[in-house]
Amino acid sequence: MDHTPRTRLSPDARRQQILHAASKLYSERRYDDVSLEELAAAAGVARGLLHHYFGSKRELFLAVMTASVRLPLEQLPDLDGRPIPERAKLTMSWILEGAQSYGQGWVNASGAEQWNPDNDVQALVDAADDRAARFMLDALGLPDDAGLRPRLRPVAAFTKALCREWLQRKTLTRDEVLELSTAAVLRAVRVS
Amino acid sequence: MDHTPRTRLSPDARRQQILHAASKLYSERRYDDVSLEELAAAAGVARGLLHHYFGSKRELFLAVMTASVRLPLEQLPDLDGRPIPERAKLTMSWILEGAQSYGQGWVNASGAEQWNPDNDVQALVDAADDRAARFMLDALGLPDDAGLRPRLRPVAAFTKALCREWLQRKTLTRDEVLELSTAAVLRAVRVS
């Protein structure tokens, strides 16, 4: 046995290290195909530590997913005074930018593995889609009432599917994706 | 031990029986949360028989999924001579009908559990979406070349997300779903 002297880190640092290693493994193989032993080896720690920090294998996985299914949509280009169609197009263009550079996880995580209605992963994806819908409403300067959010949420699924065609299969161009997704947004908010 | 005398069925009948039982269990709980022992008990057979028929747990699961992620889209209403927008609306209405009555699985299975690009479930869903796109092209009387299929495939994801809002969350009406999905189809095939 190789007895690497045990190194002691702050809980936060260790957590990040484990999440980072797990993120890489889960991006390559399925959840049930990756053992805790592998995850521990990749992170360079003992298997028991994973349970110590995350409780169970599922919770570790969900922690990884939570960080991956959402696009980083912090700052918003300044859109004051422009008409809504232009706002929609610019915001969607902004989103596509994010999808291209950071959003590998966002693009692919488009739903649950099975059709179980109360699925933990589906809940994460739904929350992310809802967040994207609110983001868009905010960018358009529209109120969050009036039932627009349910009409806008499915557009997130649409956009992700379009991005898969564009970024992975390379069957669509960026311009096509932008056009189709923007049109869906405008139709959803009832603006021609 | 209860020794129910062992009953011998034809391979096809047994396969169907197992698939039926598995389908029910998988609709309630996650893949990794259902053990082969439970599946065997639900089907009323020994655990070894599942391996005999399906090889592995994963293959049994995929067999269930294969049947569930596709809508039964056999017959198509007769649309000869009508303009394309009307064809699109009628076809989409037909699809929504199927989603409401049979398509619990189709609506929910909208993607992979994780963002692994070569995921077996994702492949099934992709094939189903592609099939739906061909179905729609056929209904519209449009040729399958010209790169329309990649533009139309994401509409399947969009429609499923809309159906989830309509059938599960009850935040949209059937008419709204019909309007938004039909508009997406028409935009995808470049017909106003």
Next chain:
DNA sequence: CCCACTATTGACAGTTTGCCAATAGCCGAT
């Protein structure tokens, strides 16, 4: 410099999957 705190480890028990030899229904042949 030593002690207490806690991050980290290794081992154990229960469960699960995959595999294979043994068993027993069923159909055709005699």
Next chain:
DNA sequence: ATCGGCTATTGGCAAACTGTCAATAGTGGG
């Protein structure tokens, strides 16, 4: 009707995996 062979079906074994917990060893504070 009965027997024999084919194969559907079973039960048990070995390896792998997850969850739990007591023991261990860095590390900062007194």
